[in-house]
Amino acid sequence: MGNCCCKGAKEDISTKAVVYSVDPPSQPAQDVTPLNPYVHQPPPSASKAxxxxxxxxxxxxxxxxxxxxRKFDEFQIIDFTTTDWFLARKLTDNTEGFxxxxxxxxxxxxxxxxxxxxxxxxxxxxxMLNKSVDGSYLVRPSETKPGCFSLSVKVPEMSKQTDDPNKKPNSIKHYIIRHSKENNTFFIRQQMPFKSIAELLEFFKSNKDQLGYQLTEAAKPLSSLPDLVVKTWEIDPKDIQLGAELGHGAFGMVYRGTLKGQTQVAIKTFKPGTMDTEAFLEEADLMKKLRHKNILSLLAIQTKAEPIMIITELMGNGALLDYVRKPxxxxxxxxxxxxxxAAQCxxxxxxxxxxxxxxxxxxxxxxxxxESRQCKIADFGLSKLDEEYTASNTTRFPVKWxxxxxxxxxNYSIKSDVxxxxxxxYEIITFGRVPYPGKNNKExxxxxxxxxxxxxxxxxxxxxxGLMMTCHKQDPxxxxxFETxxxxLEDYFFGTTDREYQ
Known part of the structure; x- marks a missing residue:
């Protein structure tokens, strides 16, 4: 960030800050006070009423x-019914629905x-940026500076410079975008404040001298589908194309596939007769209720033809067990x-x-x-929505877990999950060894x-x-x-010597 200068300013930034005002594309600034510092000026079509x-x-x-x-349709929300579904009125034709x-x-x-x-x-x-063109950029909440944002940029080849000839230049750079509550401006350097993050980005897209390169376009997301929660997402079988097999189990197979010809997904199929439609829908309905960055996301279901299917986001490195066992x-x-x-889990x-x-x-x-080593809990076929659940005498279970x-x-509870x-x-730290090595289930x-x-x-x-042993206290x-x-785990290294974890 030290290479940000201010050649485009009309005033001396050493004596007075200049607020740059650059209209974002197709969104001219309006005389509207934002509801909070992270809400930008609405486009002309916005109605204050x-x-x-x-x-x-x-x-x-x-x-x-x-x-x-369709994208860009506008709504008035009539009822924030649940966290997943809102009752809305479309402003173009006054139709209503969830x-x-x-x-x-x-x-x-x-x-x-x-x-x-x-x-x-x-x-x-x-x-994401490494899969985008040079100069691509994105903005995200800062992980190290609460209340700030990070501008992440894929640096063009010609701009990858370093003073150390033995040091490989970094292809991705991250800049902190700070927010001044005093005058409601955003800046990378305090001497160059902007009325919004959009205006800040437009300035750096037009001024190569400021960063040593120009921002080009927004980074392309890794998936074209958002993290969707739906009541019913019944997909037509013809919209699903099966690819390579990813795994198999007692109930069926898991495949890599394509949804609607464009989105790479994982497809869990069930052998005819191994699970009735009602039980299948129970698992799907459970997954629809669970939305978290470390929980596998449901994208669609297919029950119109055999085999019935659950379509989820694709996790490129597969099961954690298989991943940690790879040489x-x-x-x-x-x-x-x-x-x-472990902290993600x-x-x-x-x-x-x-x-x-x-x-x-x-x-x-x-x-x-x-692919980015993000872990997500999956396989909810045995999950229950109860404080405690008592299994039948015929229930099969993995003894060592x-x-x-x-x-x-x-007797199952969240404490048995702990x-x-x-x-x-144990599995993570031993790179996938079977627990209780050398012992059978009876032992x-x-x-x-x-x-x-x-x-x-x-x-x-x-x-x-020691953390493992706290999970294995005899009294649940x-x-x-899990919050503890x-x-x-997130604070593990505080107070831990370097020798212990290098």
Whole structure:
């Protein structure tokens, strides 16, 4: 950021700040006071008289009891019925119906800009930009500076310069965009404030001298589908093209595929007769209710023809268990990376915890990993919406991942999920070793009855093993919450010596 100068200013920035005003494309600034510092000036079509004014971010084809619309359609929200669905009136024709909340945004807000990504890590920003053209950019909330934003840019080849000839130039640069509450301006350098983030970006798109290169276009998202929650998303079988097999199980197969000829997805199919439609829809309905960055997202279902299918986002690195077992993974993963993956799993489970769900089959085989090493909890076929669930005598369960009260008495709760998480921690730190090495299921059950525990794995930090053991307290009430586990893993390195985790 130190290379930002101010050659385009008409006044001396050393003595007086200049507020740059550049109209964003197709959105001339209006004399409207924003509702908050992150809501920009609305375009001319905006009406001050319309309360709860929202705009469509994507095209949406109709589902049962919902309202079809096209990108840029405008609505008045009549009733914020749930967090997932709003009852809306389309302003062009006054038709009413339910619209998915993740497909719309408050009129004039940051979400309406193609360069803004509300939920995106620095790591994922790099993956996205590396697949875009030079000069591509995006804006996201800053991970290190709460209340600020990050401008991430793919630096053109000619601009990749470094003073150290032995140091490889970085192809992605990140700039902090700060907000001044005093005069409601945004800036990378305090001497160059702008009325909005959109105006800041337009200035750097037009002035090459400021960064040493020009911004070109908004980065292309990795998926053309948003994170959608729907009541019914029944897809026509002809819209699904099956590709390579990704895995298989007792109920059916999982394939890589394409949805509507453009979006890469994962397709879970079920063998005829292995699951009735009602049970299938129960799993799909459960997934529709769960929306979190560390929970696998449902995109569509198909029940019109055999085999019935669940269509989800594609996770390029597959199951966490398979991923950590790969020789190439073992070469690149450090303890800090393993702890980061564990923290992500804890974050997803903390979301299940506050949502009132228990998973009942938490294990590395049921966690998926994408190309940027983002982990997502998956496989909710055994999940229940109960504080505690008692299994029948005929229920089959994975003994080595199951808490004593669940294995011996069939009592499942979120605290039995915490026990399973302790086993997941073992799988992560050992690069996918089978827990309780050398012991069969009967021997493991005998251990649980005598309160014996797994020994600390080789090369496992003491603090990490201690966390595993808190998950394996005999009394479920003594085990931590997933929220606590998340915080402990995220803060793991505070007070830990370098030697312990290098």
């Amino acid at each position: 319309v309360p709860n004014h929202y705009v469509a971010l994507y095209d949406y084809e109709t589902a049962v009891d919902s309202l079809p619309f 619209v998915p909340a993740s497909y719309i945004a408050e009129f004039g807000s940051l979400k309406t800009y193609p360069w803004y990504f509300e939920v995106l890590s620095r790591k994922d920003a790099g993956v 190439a993974t073992k070469q690149i993963l450090k303890v800090k990376d393993q702890i980061d993956m 804890a974050d997803g489970m903390a979301y299940l915890e506050i949502s009132g769900f228990i998973h009942r089959d938490l294990a590395a085989r049921n966690v998926l990993v994408n 199951t808490a004593p009260e669940a294995a011996l008495y069939g 026990w399973s998480f302790g086993v997941l921690l 493991v059950l005998d251990m649980l009855e005598t309160e014996a525990r797994m020994e600390k794995p080789n090369n496992c930090p003491d603090a990490y093993y 009430n003594d085990r931590p919450t 586990l998340k915080f402990q």
